[in-house]
Amino acid sequence: MEKQSTQIDEKIVKGRYRHFKGNExxxxxxxxxxxxxxxxxxxxPLYGDGAIWVRPAAMWxxxxTRNGKTQKRFEYIGKA
Known part of the structure; x- marks a missing residue:
């Protein structure tokens, strides 16, 4: 399990992401x-009150698949 977690860590970097629904x-x-x-x-979130949230990296x-289209839940769009 630890090896998998490390691989997940490497895929997520600090910065801005766009959720598949459009918010950043x-x-x-x-x-x-x-x-x-x-x-x-x-x-x-980069909108609203800016509250801090936590989500499992595997889910991130x-x-x-939504409306027949497969896509990432969050897509990296650049440094903050």
Missing amino acids: YEVIYIGRHSETLETMVIYR NEEI
Whole structure:
């Protein structure tokens, strides 16, 4: 499991991302869950109140299919 987590870490870099629904987010840190050691993405939306959110890295990197189109959930668009 640790090897997989490391590979996930390498795919996620700090910076701006666009969610498949169109909103933009900033990845601030990559962290680990204190109990499971699961890799987590710490991020904030670049709209609204800018609250801090956490999402499992595996979910951040996954591809989703919507309306017959497969795409990344979040796509890197550049440095913040």
